[in-house]
Amino acid sequence: MTALPPTALPPCEVSWFSALCDDDYEFLGVPDAGLASSFEHCRDIVLAAEAGGFDNVLLPSGYGLGIDTLAFAGGIAPMLKRLRLLTAIRCGEMWPPQLARQLITLDQMLGGRLTVNIISSDMPGETLASGPRYRRTVELMHLLRTLMNGQPVDHAGEFYTLKIDPPRIRTVSGRAPLFYFGGLSEDAREAAAQGADVYLMWPDKIEAVKAIVEDMRRRATARGRTLRFGYRAHVVVRETEAAARTAAERLLSRLDADAGAAIRAKSLDSASVGVRRQAELREAAAGDGYAEANLWTGIGRARSGAGAAIVGDPDQVLAKLNAYRALGIEAFILSGYPHQAECDLFARHVLPRLDHGALV
Template structure:
């Protein structure tokens, strides 16, 4: 089984708000911050200039613009940053998807990574077990095609005999696959097929438990290694008081009904992972902090990653290092507004932490 060797330093990535997830005040839409080519391009280019290793390009259906089309376009407007493109399993004919991904990797000069999405597609609902079986078969098939291997798979969801497309990635191999999910079926698929297992923000001890669990599953069931990544928000300011004030300002215009409506828009709003984020929020103190520098207020209006690392630069760096010591090899960070917070993290946090992309970057000549 293929796997990526654990890096000596973590990868630190940013997030582009392709799914209409950008606010000055959480839950209060601003047309200037709505998902668009111009707005999302500016976020990615800010992250590229700021020295981030990678950037997540999320996928939605009802919300925002298309992630695959955006990735193809932004590939030629960036120089160094990797592009972590979210792809929903089951959404497209597999050989065509492989050809698209290989082409985008060429446009980016070899800087493509893949974020595997396993949530239901619009208009359908599958139980957890068959949905993750579909994800498993799609990941296996996609990896073979991008590794330039013929496919002859006749499973529950993939019935395909086909040669790989002529279009190939720059290095002729499948880009790293990032994947998250918290049900037993999801974790088993990740242990078997993913290169990076993504978890949402939690206490340091809980994240350490997840890393141990995933390492054990991958090693004992599949004789392979899987890296672990953490998706979290960040609010960093020059002082702790300023950071906490920024956090309170972010949710100052949010009412409970609006928060519920935003959370319920997501296709994974009832997942195990989302339930854990709700439990974390419920266990926090009156100020929303569940432990040092970990604030759960963001989860009042998000179905997914529902907590933020909040503090001055030293506190944020210390928190990231604590997660790294717990076994985290990759961070996907974000903040509100996404472009402004990206610049703050680039100035106050990145210089204090040695970091590097999991996938070596190639500078595009385009």
């Protein structure tokens, strides 16, 4: 693939992250009561993202951690003027018709600016094998899309049997919002090819990202569909590369190895293929934790999920994002620590130089 110059790249969606899942720190692995998930703290992150010019904000979901996603989305929606919300839902937690009605209501509250992050993780107290878990996810995506498109459902599947009219209310556009979905296993890739709109990846080397994009395009094409692509990563941007590296190292300066392992183990997806790949990336990195230029894996020592950060000066961070864009990435979901402070830094140093806007 020949890389396109930045001026030839299509606009990208740039999202930030609100730490609903007790994932905000000044020093990774060291709890800080002032950064613990609460409505007020997470609200302030979202409002900072809107003020900073971001297009969307991911509202994550976790049972044992933080605060409830849908309740928070309903509370913050009336405070926003243009920002989208990427609201995470865990498949199986709610009965599809009721979930569809809740999401439609949120879309109305947001003036049509709802997007949905489909999560296929185990539910609290449940362990379901990968195959059936992702088949349940595909069924749920089909049911939600049908109902939110205002169409009746007559479905007899492995997990749901439903014959029901759609709710009376409709989304602002009259159709379902975009479904964002990630997962690296064979089952996850097939589920994305069948039902997702935007396939999300966690950090990896450039050649690995390219291979995943090409594989997922083939899978979607074989099903008569198209996919768009997103990239979830952390970021540490400072005026100089040296300052950025120092800031990254400071994040880990008080981390106890056992505390980091305990944090990683808390996640319901801690044994997933994607999480294992993040561990492999970290273990194969150079002694300074960099898997390749400006991709630092140290952050994964204290969290599950996305385990690497783009670290550098504004030019380096911009160049890294544009390299991903040249591979086909159209949406970025970024975060940093502490989340509100790093949101402001990225908004000042990098965001104005990106051609960006919400995906439609």
